[in-house]
Amino acid sequence: MAEWITVTYRIETPGSCAAMAEKIASDQSTGTFTELPGETDAVRRRCAARVLDVVPLAPSETPSLPDDRPGPYNRADARIAYPLEAIGTDIAALMTIAIGGVYAVRGVSGVRVMDIDLPPAWAVHPGPQFGIDGSRRLMGAPEGILLGSIIKPSLGLLPEETAEMVRILCEAGVDFIKDDEKLMSPGYSPLAERIATVMPVIDAHEQKTGKRVMYAWGISAADPDEMMRNHDRVVAAGGSAAVVNINSIGPGGMSFLRRRSQLCLHAHRNGWDMMTRNPGFGMEFRAYQKIWRLLGVDQFQINGIRAKYWEPDESFVRSFEACRTPIFDPADRPLPVVCSGQWGGQAVETYDRTGRTTDLMYLAGGGIHGHPMGPAAGVRAIRQTWDAAVAGETLEDHARDRPELRASLDTFGAR
Amino acid sequence: MAEWITVTYRIETPGSCAAMAEKIASDQSTGTFTELPGETDAVRRRCAARVLDVVPLAPSETPSLPDDRPGPYNRADARIAYPLEAIGTDIAALMTIAIGGVYAVRGVSGVRVMDIDLPPAWAVHPGPQFGIDGSRRLMGAPEGILLGSIIKPSLGLLPEETAEMVRILCEAGVDFIKDDEKLMSPGYSPLAERIATVMPVIDAHEQKTGKRVMYAWGISAADPDEMMRNHDRVVAAGGSAAVVNINSIGPGGMSFLRRRSQLCLHAHRNGWDMMTRNPGFGMEFRAYQKIWRLLGVDQFQINGIRAKYWEPDESFVRSFEACRTPIFDPADRPLPVVCSGQWGGQAVETYDRTGRTTDLMYLAGGGIHGHPMGPAAGVRAIRQTWDAAVAGETLEDHARDRPELRASLDTFGAR
Numbered sequence: 001m002a003e004w005i006t007v008t009y010r011i012e013t014p015g016s017c018a019a020m021a022e023k024i025a026s027d028q029s030t031g032t033f034t035e036l037p038g039e040t041d042a043v044r045r046r047c048a049a050r051v052l053d054v055v056p057l058a059p060s061e062t063p064s065l066p067d068d069r070p071g072p073y074n075r076a077d078a079r080i081a082y083p084l085e086a087i088g089t090d091i092a093a094l095m096t097i098a099i100g101g102v103y104a105v106r107g108v109s110g111v112r113v114m115d116i117d118l119p120p121a122w123a124v125h126p127g128p129q130f131g132i133d134g135s136r137r138l139m140g141a142p143e144g145i146l147l148g149s150i151i152k153p154s155l156g157l158l159p160e161e162t163a164e165m166v167r168i169l170c171e172a173g174v175d176f177i178k179d180d181e182k183l184m185s186p187g188y189s190p191l192a193e194r195i196a197t198v199m200p201v202i203d204a205h206e207q208k209t210g211k212r213v214m215y216a217w218g219i220s221a222a223d224p225d226e227m228m229r230n231h232d233r234v235v236a237a238g239g240s241a242a243v244v245n246i247n248s249i250g251p252g253g254m255s256f257l258r259r260r261s262q263l264c265l266h267a268h269r270n271g272w273d274m275m276t277r278n279p280g281f282g283m284e285f286r287a288y289q290k291i292w293r294l295l296g297v298d299q300f301q302i303n304g305i306r307a308k309y310w311e312p313d314e315s316f317v318r319s320f321e322a323c324r325t326p327i328f329d330p331a332d333r334p335l336p337v338v339c340s341g342q343w344g345g346q347a348v349e350t351y352d353r354t355g356r357t358t359d360l361m362y363l364a365g366g367g368i369h370g371h372p373m374g375p376a377a378g379v380r381a382i383r384q385t386w387d388a389a390v391a392g393e394t395l396e397d398h399a400r401d402r403p404e405l406r407a408s409l410d411t412f413g414a415r
Numbered sequence: 416m417a418e419w420i421t422v423t424y425r426i427e428t429p430g431s432c433a434a435m436a437e438k439i440a441s442d443q444s445t446g447t448f449t450e451l452p453g454e455t456d457a458v459r460r461r462c463a464a465r466v467l468d469v470v471p472l473a474p475s476e477t478p479s480l481p482d483d484r485p486g487p488y489n490r491a492d493a494r495i496a497y498p499l500e501a502i503g504t505d506i507a508a509l510m511t512i513a514i515g516g517v518y519a520v521r522g523v524s525g526v527r528v529m530d531i532d533l534p535p536a537w538a539v540h541p542g543p544q545f546g547i548d549g550s551r552r553l554m555g556a557p558e559g560i561l562l563g564s565i566i567k568p569s570l571g572l573l574p575e576e577t578a579e580m581v582r583i584l585c586e587a588g589v590d591f592i593k594d595d596e597k598l599m600s601p602g603y604s605p606l607a608e609r610i611a612t613v614m615p616v617i618d619a620h621e622q623k624t625g626k627r628v629m630y631a632w633g634i635s636a637a638d639p640d641e642m643m644r645n646h647d648r649v650v651a652a653g654g655s656a657a658v659v660n661i662n663s664i665g666p667g668g669m670s671f672l673r674r675r676s677q678l679c680l681h682a683h684r685n686g687w688d689m690m691t692r693n694p695g696f697g698m699e700f701r702a703y704q705k706i707w708r709l710l711g712v713d714q715f716q717i718n719g720i721r722a723k724y725w726e727p728d729e730s731f732v733r734s735f736e737a738c739r740t741p742i743f744d745p746a747d748r749p750l751p752v753v754c755s756g757q758w759g760g761q762a763v764e765t766y767d768r769t770g771r772t773t774d775l776m777y778l779a780g781g782g783i784h785g786h787p788m789g790p791a792a793g794v795r796a797i798r799q800t801w802d803a804a805v806a807g808e809t810l811e812d813h814a815r816d817r818p819e820l821r822a823s824l825d826t827f828g829a830r
Contacts, residue, residue: 030568043571065693085602086570091637092663097597100686104724153445155501156458182512187500222506222666248507250665251637271515274697278480282689309519
């Protein structure tokens with residue numbers, strides 16, 4: 001299928017899924033609501049999408065979107081192929097032709113974009129500049145999990161308060177620290193001032209220990225010029241990473257940034273849940289993450305086991321696997337960032353359910369800051385949970401002669 | 416509330432809506448999952464969001480998202496105020512802090528962003544460059560509806576085939592023609608070649624008649640630099656408008672374009688339905704359109720009565736009213752573009768339900784191209800439907816001595 005882009009849609013309708021697949025193929029390429037003289041065979045050959053197959057699934061008793069037609073609601077996975085010539089290699093064209101319109105189609109009680117298969121011609125996109133290997137290199141951490149933390153509370157700290165927390169986290173032994181995704185450049189902590197206040201702490205820690213902690217700065221702005229000014233401020237101060245709120249800047253902002261970036265781009269997908277939380281509608285992460293990887297995401301936040309947010313564990317496990325799967329080349333894989341309510345107690349299950357790899361960043365906020373013996377003990381406790389996971393031990397066993405882990409289990413274990 | 420940004424959320428949960436509102440206010444500003452030493456009163460004063468009120472609505476028997484807890488599902492509109500200091504005036508910050516995260520909150524069976532109230536400090540955004548008055552000026556059409564058409568089929572025409580259709584539409588008497596949103600710059604019709612082939616037709620029509628038809632070119636591209644090159648090609652050829660797929664380029668692409676644009680920006684919201692189709696989840700157009708108007712949309716496609724797509728008529732009517740309502744100033748109102756399956760039969764109802772105004776663009780594709788007496792008759796028929804609407808006549812009465820309208824009613828009337 002070298003000259004085709006194939007999209008898999010999970011269709012749900014009280015009518016025929018096969019007929020709906022044909023309607024989507026027509027609507028998303030050449031169709032309008034009435035027969036037109038201009039829609040010739042030549043036009044169709046050039047641009048018409050084709051239904052490759054329709055694989056039935058068990059019907060559902062309840063519709064994914066409100067529907068006053070009686071059920072059951074038939075379900076099927078339909079693969080539709082779009083000619084490369086009709087879409088080209090532009091991401092906005094792909095989103096518009098093969099993705100965006102499908103949610104407007106009348107008659108479905110649900111429709112979900114499950115996957116996108118791209119032909120080799122799509123390997124023109126920049127992809128991650130750093131990815132897994134570059135992230136490890138910048139953090140000076142060639143093996144094991146990369147351990148990160150988020151500055152909390154999310155909002156409201158003055159720059160000097162942030163700097164003090166960074167000092168504590170550096171001393172505690174993390175590899176990575178980030179601004180909360182909600183922190184960009186507010187009046188009480190403008191980015192330039194925050195950099196000027198915090199970076200000396202990171203520099204001093206490197207002087208003392210040889211370890212340069214990676215700090216990801218909240219550079220996002222709707223205006224790409226402003227975002228680039230933020231990027232340049234980070235680079236000028238010797239920084240190596242940035243938090244990018246990909247949905248809040250959109251593909252245009254991300255594309256603009258990546259083509260000029262010298263920073264490792266840590267993606268927060270804030271807003272993504274709107275697209276995926278209804279399991280019968282919207283988009284599966286497997287499809288979504290391909291777009292953002294091609295655009296240049298280096299590190300991708302994907303929740304974790306027993307996240308504090310709504311996401312089921314199986315969905316996280318699928319997301320992790322998606323990130324681990326090359327699109328065109330192993331170098332286009334971002335570093336999966338496991339996060340949300342993580343304190344180490346999920347390490348064993350995470351390791352066992354995600355292919356027993358330590359090529360990941362494990363991000364803990366409250367799990368470090370809230371440790372009863374202090375943040376350094378919180379960091380040690382989390383590293384101990386991963387040692388246990390790799391060694392195949394239970395946390396209870398591993399905690400026997402490790403007081404930090406013992407305290408973590410006692411404090412956070414009921415969660 | 417000069418120093419606050421207020422967001423209205425429609426909350427749905429089998430538990431307490433008031434408690435959920437408090438949780439959202441905390442999660443979206445300073446909170447994490449455990450009590451932290453850094454979350455001091457000073458931090459909270461600076462950044463904490465406040466629940467202003469929670470207005471109960473009738474509970475629902477079915478959850479908007481799948482939920483295994485028994486109903487009924489309580490519903491309420493909660494207004495939450497965010498300190499301007501915490502968000503500033505950046506659109507990416509607003510989306511991240513007050514919008515994006517709410518969809519991830521555990522425990523809701525539905526949550527929908529209904530509206531955003533912005534303080535005067537937000538009047539810094541560029542807004543529409545042309546809007547209603549500028550659109551009329553560029554089209555040389557100071558009064559009445561603006562009548563537009565879309566090149567169909569959506570995809571697959573060669574540039575010379577597009578040019579021939581443009582010639583037909585110009586002669587038929589439209590004010591506006593646009594590329595289908597799915598047409599950008601594919602291999603069989605690269606934008607530069609399409610401009611070179613089509614623009615002479617528009618120029619020739621102006622030479623002959625004095626009427627310069629506005630053509631909106633599909634300039635969207637994920638890469639803002641490429642999009643600007645497309646923009647510049649249009650400007651160099653004497654063009655005045657562009658179709659912009661706002662969700663496919665995102666806020667960054669739109670912001671970048673608007674700050675440099677000399678074109679009237681016609682927004683297609685392809686992909687939007689994913690955010691709004693579930694009435695208990697996602698976002699209401701009233702909230703969404705404010706963001707894009709501030710970013711600079713001049714003309715906004717919003718479907719119409721009896722659209723070919725899924726959208727209920729009441730939703731379209733609310734969208735129209737939202738576009739008609741100033742945010743800070745009447746000049747920040749975009750031209751509402753009524754479209755999707757429109758052929759004129761909906762004119763009377765549209766007029767009566769949208770405040771009896773003709774400050775709108777009425778966009779017909781198949782309704783013009785598919786008219787049995789040809790496109791010129793299709794255009795005349797649609798103008799006749801609007802004459803009837805303004806005169807308070809029925810289409811049947813108005814059609815008596817107007818064969819074009821009669822033929823329209825006979826051909827499309829059953830729809």
